[in-house]
Amino acid sequence: MKYAKLFNRFQTPQSAPIPGSNQVRNAAGGFVWTLDRWAVLDRFLILGSESGTYYASPVVLTQENAANVVALIQEHGEKVVLRICEVSLEGRAPRNDPAIFALALCASLGNDQTRAAALQALPYVCRIGTHLFQFAEICNGLRGWGRGLRRAIGTWYNAKPIADLEYQAIKYKQREGWSHADLLRLAHPVPASPSHGALYKWIVDGEQTEPLPRIEAMARLAKAADANEAAEIVRMARLPREAVPTEWLTDAAVWEALLEQMPMMAMIRNLATMTRVGLLTPGSEATRMVLAELGSANRIRKARIHPMAILLAQRTYAAGQGHRGSGTWAPVPAVVDALDQSFATAFDNVEPTGKRYLLGVDVSGSMGMPVNGSPITACEIATAMAMITVGTETNVTPMAFADEFRQLPLSRRMRLDDALRHTRDQNFGRTDCSLPMQYAMKNWLPVDVFVVYTDNETWFGRIHPAQALVQYREAMGIDAKLIVVGVTATACTIADPNDRGMLDVVGFDTNVPTVMREFAIA
Ligand code: CA
Numbered sequence: 001m002k003y004a005k006l007f008n009r010f011q012t013p014q015s016a017p018i019p020g021s022n023q024v025r026n027a028a029g030g031f032v033w034t035l036d037r038w039a040v041l042d043r044f045l046i047l048g049s050e051s052g053t054y055y056a057s058p059v060v061l062t063q064e065n066a067a068n069v070v071a072l073i074q075e076h077g078e079k080v081v082l083r084i085c086e087v088s089l090e091g092r093a094p095r096n097d098p099a100i101f102a103l104a105l106c107a108s109l110g111n112d113q114t115r116a117a118a119l120q121a122l123p124y125v126c127r128i129g130t131h132l133f134q135f136a137e138i139c140n141g142l143r144g145w146g147r148g149l150r151r152a153i154g155t156w157y158n159a160k161p162i163a164d165l166e167y168q169a170i171k172y173k174q175r176e177g178w179s180h181a182d183l184l185r186l187a188h189p190v191p192a193s194p195s196h197g198a199l200y201k202w203i204v205d206g207e208q209t210e211p212l213p214r215i216e217a218m219a220r221l222a223k224a225a226d227a228n229e230a231a232e233i234v235r236m237a238r239l240p241r242e243a244v245p246t247e248w249l250t251d252a253a254v255w256e257a258l259l260e261q262m263p264m265m266a267m268i269r270n271l272a273t274m275t276r277v278g279l280l281t282p283g284s285e286a287t288r289m290v291l292a293e294l295g296s297a298n299r300i301r302k303a304r305i306h307p308m309a310i311l312l313a314q315r316t317y318a319a320g321q322g323h324r325g326s327g328t329w330a331p332v333p334a335v336v337d338a339l340d341q342s343f344a345t346a347f348d349n350v351e352p353t354g355k356r357y358l359l360g361v362d363v364s365g366s367m368g369m370p371v372n373g374s375p376i377t378a379c380e381i382a383t384a385m386a387m388i389t390v391g392t393e394t395n396v397t398p399m400a401f402a403d404e405f406r407q408l409p410l411s412r413r414m415r416l417d418d419a420l421r422h423t424r425d426q427n428f429g430r431t432d433c434s435l436p437m438q439y440a441m442k443n444w445l446p447v448d449v450f451v452v453y454t455d456n457e458t459w460f461g462r463i464h465p466a467q468a469l470v471q472y473r474e475a476m477g478i479d480a481k482l483i484v485v486g487v488t489a490t491a492c493t494i495a496d497p498n499d500r501g502m503l504d505v506v507g508f509d510t511n512v513p514t515v516m517r518e519f520a521i522a
Contacts (some may be wrong), residue, residue, distance in 0.1 A: 003130070009132070013206070014460060014463075014464055015029060015030060015031070017031040018031070018466075019346075024317070025489070026426050026456060028457035029433065030430070030460070032290065032492040033495065033497055034491050035486075035492065035493050035497075040082070040491045041068060042083075042488075043067040043486055043489045043490070043506050044068070044069070044098055044102070044399050044489045045083070045084065045093055045102060046087065046092060046094070046489075046507075046508060046509045047092075047093075047242065047371055047488060048095060048098040048371075048489060049062040049065045049098070049099075051369065051370045051373050051374075053369055053490060054275070054367075054368070061490070065098075065489055066101075066105060069105050069106075070105060073106055073109060073114055073433050074163060077111060077114025078114060078117045080102070080114070081106050081121050083375050084106070085103050085124050085125060086123060087099055087125055089508070090304070090487030090511075091304030091510065092509050093258070094225065094306045094309065094372055094508055095372060096125070097134065098489075100131055100276075100364070101138055103122070103125045103135065103159045104118075104135055104138035104228075106118035107143070107152075108123075108142035112409065116424075117150035119148055119149065120152075122153075122155075123159055125400065128171075128172060129168045129169075129172030130172045130176075131363075132176040133174070133177075134175075136153070136176070136250040137176045137177060137178060139146060143369070145186060147169050147185060150187045153186065153187035153189075154190075154430060154520065157184065157187070157188075157200070158191065159192070160197060162195045165199055166213075166214045166215065167214070167240065168180070169199065169203055170214060170240060170242060171240045171286045172217070172242075181203050181204050184203055184204050184205060189361055196364065198281075200305075202215060207464045210384045213237060214237050214239065214243075216232050216364075217237030217239060218243050218403050221234070221243065221244065223433055227248060227254055227514075230253075230254050231251070234258055235257040235260065235261075235384065240258075240262075241262075241267070241270070243326045249277075252277045252278045255273070255274050255277055258270075259286055263303065264300070264303035264305055265303060266310060267290065267293060267311065268310065268339075271290070272316060272317055274290075275329040275330065275335075278325055284334050287332055290338070291334055295338055295460065296352045297345045300342055300374070304506075305346050306346060306354075306509065307508065308374065308508055310342050310343045314339040314340060317339065317373075318336045318339075326507065332446065345358065347388055348513045350513045350514055350519070352391075352393050353517055353520045354395070356446055357389060357394070357401065357450075357451060358399065358445065358447040358450050358451070359390070359398045359436075360435065360450065361383055361386050361401070362379070362431065362453055362455065363379055364402035364427060364430065364432065365402070365422050365428045365429060365431075366427070366455055367379035369430075369485060369488075377427070378488055380423065380424060381453075381507045382453030383408075383410075383422065383423045384416065384419070384508075386419075386453060387416060387419050388512070388513055389451065390427070392513065397445070399436060399439065400423060401436065403430040403431065404435070405439045408423070410422070412443050428495065431457055431458045431459060432460040433461070434463050434465040434467070434468035435461070437482075438468050440476075441468070441471060441472045441476065444476070448478065448480055448481065448520070449480065449482075449516075453485040454484065454485070455488040455490065456484070456488075456493050456494050457492075466502065469502070481501045481502065481503070482502045483503050484504050485507045485512070503519045
């Protein structure tokens with residue numbers, strides 16, 4: 001080989017670092033850049049580490065992310081707490097678990113101010129009983145039960161209105177090895193009101209000293225003579241599903257009563273069950289109600305329904321059978337359609353930019369791994385994200401790549417599950433993230449914005465993606481940009497941090513459409 005090839009700043013094989021750059025080796029053996037710590041935090045908060053990646057086990061990926069959070073806490077603890085609150089409160093992440101974990105790290109390993117800020121943020125990040133139990137369990141493994149932590153837990157209970165707290169006590173009795181009784185015993189708060197005191201007493205000792213309407217209704221429900229009586233009790237006391245004995249959970253009338261006051265997320269999760277018991281049928285009143293909810297962009301955003309939740313629900317519901325033998329049902333076609341449409345609604349809605357887009361979805365072997373403790377794979381996230389841009393913009397060329405480039409026939413009117421079928425279960429091949437830029441240059445295709453959806457584990461190409469972009473700009477005379485949609489919580493990126501025409505975003509962050517739009521038109 002010639003020296004000119006061995007050490008070239010403009011065309012370097014991905015198996016070597018670009019001379020003079022601060023590239024590092026990724027898990028696949030290719031060279032990429034390290035994301036800055038805040039961007040790594042964002043990836044963690046949104047994508048989580050509990051599924052690991054193709055290259056890293058859940059333990060290793062979690063250790064890396066925890067180390068990143070801890071390093072950030074040392075310098076900017078309160079800012080970390082703020083970022084956690086933002087992501088959690090805005091519902092930008094599919095799951096709240098990474099935010100709870102990061103908050104527990106702040107509450108355990110931060111300095112005095114950081115720990116205080118984290119405990120103050122507790123009710124904002126841990127909004128329901130399950131979250132609080134998760135937080136307690138993580139803290140239990142990181143720190144002692146000092147006064148600050150006990151007081152924060154006590155405040156969590158005291159600050160909740162009594163009706164809300166009753167609901168929590170019924171709905172999330174115990175999870176993660178913790179119960180409300182455990183936490184109330186530990187925190188021992190001075191009750192904020194006599195009714196709080198009465199509820200605490202019932203939770204801890206099982207004794208009732210004052211009227212507790214919902215809890216009394218539960219006792220009546222346990223003795224209900226028939227389904228109609230059970231449904232009436234549910235309706236009057238606004239009881240959640242968790243308060244209903246199993247024997248009534250096969251009855252349409254009881255589910256109808258539950259549906260009337262069901263939070264939207266619970267509704268989306270229970271679509272299959274409500275269909276199986278015969279409540280949701282084509283044209284039924286209950287179906288009309290469900291369709292109205294799913295069709296309301298306002299309701300979806302207000303309830304902070306994450307698109308991933310809709311994607312999961314759509315997949316399961318349309319299949320007509322549960323994963324773990326939870327029976328079969330005949331999916332109502334209108335509900336399947338409504339879920340399909342509400343997916344895009346759950347993201348920020350943006351105006352088209354009119355720019356020319358080339359979307360490159362990484363379909364290499366490593367993209368077939370599940371992400372975020374869900375059955376959704378990195379590649380499905382990538383495809384679903386590509387569909388958002390296909391649905392918004394008018395000038396879009398969607399393509400798929402591994403070690404070669406191929407057509408990806410996504411279209412605006414295509415259903416989401418049909419779109420995903422084009423990339424699902426066909427992840428194989430080596431990875432070359434420079435292919436979208438190379439393809440466009442070879443075919444003289446005018447592109448303003450390249451979007452590459454990838455885990456950034458590129459290694460196979462004869463040129464780095466960032467170099468291919470620079471070549472493309474020069475050859476075409478277009479100041480093209482590159483947006484990298486990262487779909488795993490790793491710290492690497494193909495985007496050159498010193499090139500202002502390249503941007504990193506996080507797959508399944510609900511902000512992505514807005515951020516991408518602003519970058520595209522800047
Ligand atoms: Ca790969």
